[in-house]
Amino acid sequence: MIRFTPPDGRLDLADTLDCGQAFRWVCETAQDGREIWRGAAFGKALALWAEDGTFCFDCSETDFREIWFDYFDFGTDYARLQQEIASAHPLLKSAVEFAPGIRVLRQEPWEALCSFIVSQCNNIPRIKGILARLCAAFGDELAPNVFSFPSAQKLAGCSPTDLEPMRAGFRAKYILEAAKRTAGGTLDLEQLKNLPTCSARAILCTLPGVGNKVADCALLYGLHKTDCCPVDVWMKRVLAALAPLTPEDLGETAGIAQQYLFNYARSNFSEEKLVKKL
DNA sequence: ACCCAGGAAATTC
């Protein structure tokens, strides 16, 4: 078990693991009242919780160093980042102060792409359900009821009928096509890291069912292209309040600013209230 | 029956 305190002091498990960037972390309240988060990435399961002002990672030291340190982006100074983001606009300052414990995770590229293909025209509880069923059916059980995300190779071998029980609806065919291209080498997600963001986005958008928004999410959450700023319905509303500021004005970390804004908007305002406030 | 959901793709102006 590893005890770790982020050098920048920024980490809130609930805000980070359940703010719409990842869909597979689940919280369980233990008998002693601890809130334990369980999940998996890069083929490893993890349980973690807050305790005595620090964080406990139930994993080996090797896994912490090689996987989880980077997954939680602990190498980045979020205190400094937040200062810059907040200075750009009063609304951004409010958004950062509302949930300063959010960090943008460095997830697996393939899982991020699949997850946001599923997110299209869908709601968060159902996105979670579809992905949980997908992983339980085709992933490996790494710990009791904790599964790896199924590889592109594994899913490429599936038929639409195989995916029916996942209840992904019309998105199932998009998953299969993305899996086939990735498994077949036509699409190399790792190599997209080396390309400029706009080139990588253009390649992702050649996938059926992938438009700018899904591509931006895959780039931000899966390839950590922090200049990518996914704009969904909530962001469109918030951006109106930032005008004449645009995502491009937010610079190299626009994607991280976006995460604070998205969370702030969804947590605080009903649609009418937000529109009214603008 | 009706409405919506972290959109995409086609069509129109």
Added chain:
DNA sequence: GAATTTCATGGG
């Protein structure tokens, strides 16, 4: 090119 309509599924 920007604005719009259509498409598409499961769950409440």
